[in-house]
Amino acid sequence: MRKKVVTIQDVAQSAGVSVATVSRVLNNSPRVKERTRVKVQEAIRQLKYQPNLLGRDLRRDRTKRIMILLSSLDYPMLKEVYKGVEESARNYEYSTIICSTSGSKNKEEQLLQLLKNRFVDGVITFGTTLTAQELRQLNRDYPIVQCLEWMGNTGTPYVSVDNEKGARDAVTYLVKLGHRRIAMISRNEGQTALLREQGYGLALQEAGISYDANLIKYGDFSYESGVRLTKELLEENTSRPTAVFCINDTMAVGCANAARNLGYSVPEDLAIVGFDDTMEALMSAPPLTTMRQPKYELGHMAMEILMRKINGKEPETNAVLLPAQLVIRNSTVVKR
Amino acid sequence: MRKKVVTIQDVAQSAGVSVATVSRVLNNSPRVKERTRVKVQEAIRQLKYQPNLLGRDLRRDRTKRIMILLSSLDYPMLKEVYKGVEESARNYEYSTIICSTSGSKNKEEQLLQLLKNRFVDGVITFGTTLTAQELRQLNRDYPIVQCLEWMGNTGTPYVSVDNEKGARDAVTYLVKLGHRRIAMISRNEGQTALLREQGYGLALQEAGISYDANLIKYGDFSYESGVRLTKELLEENTSRPTAVFCINDTMAVGCANAARNLGYSVPEDLAIVGFDDTMEALMSAPPLTTMRQPKYELGHMAMEILMRKINGKEPETNAVLLPAQLVIRNSTVVKR
């Protein structure tokens, strides 16, 4: 099945030089006579030679490749974050491969193998099932950077959005519009959700609004949970909320649709603010007010830090938090 | 930076055997005395040895890895198709890496390098910029299967949905609901769009409805184009359409939102049928009637065929077309 592949030996023979010279030409070494270079390049072209990466990587100390490790491909911001990573990587002549763990711890270990086996020079993780202990260990031995989802106190660098400030800004905005009964659709696991909840709490506190546990619901980031929890919020509460802050756009769309289906209009009866600013927010009816994550920048920055680590320089800072930006659309309006 | 890695040599030394024996244990060779095997395994555990894949792959004829090659990560069906591929791959103890060309021909060549360099055993493509000639050549030398987007007459196997039949069923359904002025939002490039347009034409013909070029608009699969083209359809036509068939859900959501913003209600004033059955269709207001692609099966089948090729067996069939299934939701209703 597989074709006999042209090797560096074949090129050397064809060009009448040694393999070392061919290797020098391939790696743009300056100490090659112009005539020789041309001769070798001619042979390369004629034989359609392409270097075997396995051989090269085995010998070299670097593969010029990094891995993006994620738990699921179902990740609305992936495309843009990836673009940031990819464009930064390209500047260093690095290429990227994407691997999904599908949430399996086993699979994740297998993929981290690729790092330990020098199959890639470094890894950017988007959420991991590693324990703090494991992550600390891994970070000591290999270049690794966390993006978006992160664990602190492990010494592992991370690049994320300022979740607390973002949530606080979102809720403060709702307060400014005149809302006092502000609900939240959150998640009861993960650092991201926790920080956003803290931001929510802070904003309420600053506005002198007392905290009401009935107004907080916990979902799983899915559309369905947004729908279900909004129904609960609107049906359970004797004094129903006039606004909802959702910790992602997916649930916020569910919230908007559920509210309308119950006969409430958005934003007049219920104002909604999401988080992320994905296409979903734009495609929603009405388009959602949301906190925009600097997706491209997050990816770009993660790659920059990873390159520093790969090159053996400790990055100046181990923790980067970029600000989220309020994007006002039609799911919010000044309260009458 | 990088940790000194434990090699097979270290294990051999520690266990007091040769590297050959360690290799045999690693590969479950039967000709190893039980005592020796235990001794080696003990050493492996103690040293936390993990085989270097680069060395192994260089020596072996296979990597037990395949690549999924796509032009963009922004692919609403990716998650489910991938699941199909991944679960099939797992059965063969294969792992998968995903690589995006970002639409760059250059990048694509670079990635196909990984195949030619035995970095992966095979490739599943989701759309490629290769010419028919190049694809034919590649398919002759390496295991490769096309999924969803494909080129015929190259000898390269493909697994896709029956686009013509799917489109025909969608439009026939609209006809049955009583519609005669049925528009289409399509795309003016790519085989997929072409086949769906043919299906549309066939359905009209079967219903004795004459073809009206004004009712066909060409977008680029994006939400924005769905919005824009729907406006055109509703504003330009003196006799406006009562139904629209969109060749993907993304544009169909744009269609629904644009129609409502112009004061038309969906489905009463304008019925809409999408294609794909992604989350977008479910999250739309109203939820969209659409043609469901058998996403998981498409991925699974592609991987099965690829494995056959990797194992040197010519697949029984080079072309698999799975049926799309009509899913009726609230963007269509019997016409009054």
Place this chain on the structure above:
DNA sequence: TTGAAAGCGCTAACAC
């Protein structure tokens, strides 16, 4: 049942 040794394709230290 085990070990010695060749060799996968490449790079780089060293010699000329």
Place this chain on the structure above:
DNA sequence: GTGTTAGCGCTTTCAA
């Protein structure tokens, strides 16, 4: 400037 050669970590003959 160029060639010779060792060796990256592994698998797999071949011989013992």
